Amino acid sequence: MSTQSNVVSESPMARQTVAAATISPFRRLYWSVRREVWENRSIYIAPASVAGLLIVGLLIAVFRGALHIGANMNMNQGPHNGVVVAYDVASGAIMGVALIVSGFYCLSTLHGERSSRSILFWKSLPVSDTTSVVAKAAIPLVVIPVIMMTLVIATHLVILLILSATFAAQGQGAALAWPNPGLPQVWGMTLYHLVTIHVLWYAPIFAYMLMVSAWAKRGPFLWAVVPPVLAGVVEKIAFNTTYVFSILQDRLTGESSGAVEPGGGMRMESMQLIDPLHFLASPGLWIGLAVAVGFLVVTVRLRRWGSAL
Secondary structure, eight states: OOOOOOOOOOOHHHHHHHHHHTSOHHHHHHHHHHHHHHHOTHHHHHHHHHHHHHHHHHHHHHHHSGGGHHHHHHTTSOHHHHHHHHHHHHHHHHHHHHHHHHHHHHHHHHHHHHHTTHHHHHHTSSOOHHHHHHHHHHIIIIIHHHHHHHHHHHHHHHHHHHHHHHHHHTTSOGGGGSOSSOHHHHHHHHHHHIIIIIIIITHHHHHHHHHHHHHOSSOHHHHHHHHHHHHHHHHHHHHSOOHHHHHHHHHHHOGGGSSBOTTSOBOOSOGGGOOHHHHHTOHHHHHHHHHHHHHHHHHHHHHHTGGGO
16 A cells, blocks of 8 residues: 655745755855946956056066166156156056046946846846845945055056166166155055955945936936036025035045145155044045945835846
């Protein structure tokens, strides 16, 4: 006499649900960030290309006028000053391009999901909208700064090698290629600038761009630029004040943060000029971070409704 088995086999959907439940939120976030890096290779190709062009340009300059490079770099202020300029130009170019890439990424990532309808596929995966938005915010706030810092260090080391060989060949001494302040101090100040300005101070800007990308059906760049500019124009006409433009200028230049010079430049003279307490005590920092959190919360809501737009 055969007995009917009481064991019910699990369906593929049930097994998928159980497997999804065993994945930790941190691991989902990690793979979401990796997916963003895989799909947006420009976030590291563009800065790396600029670094490569800088190295090629330096090599061309060396081979075309190797006997005169020392005199060209003196600039009536000593070779060390010219060496520092070479390193600063490399850092500025890499960070400038990376900022542009960050802006384009934030404005296109969520808008592109809706335009290509790929959002329907990603919503079918066991990843929440919050995890997806946080992963996208991590690209300009974590991934790109790490890439920038890595490229700056690598480019500086290559520049050091090239200049050392050039000065040694001229009989001037390879030590002239070492900048003043030293490279470790330059890297420390660069890292401080990245964390304070490019990450913390610019966080509301990147979050605002992500929100616009999640909302705008077309032309996210125009929707990101026109409203704040229009608000400033209306304020000027109606009240003859410029508070909106002043806030935008301060946020873009970081003058009130204490991490940059009054003209908007990076403080690269000495580590003694770095004052983290002054930066952390800035009201604009915490107001900006609170606004950034608000923008991200709105972005999560917009993405949740994105498949219906």
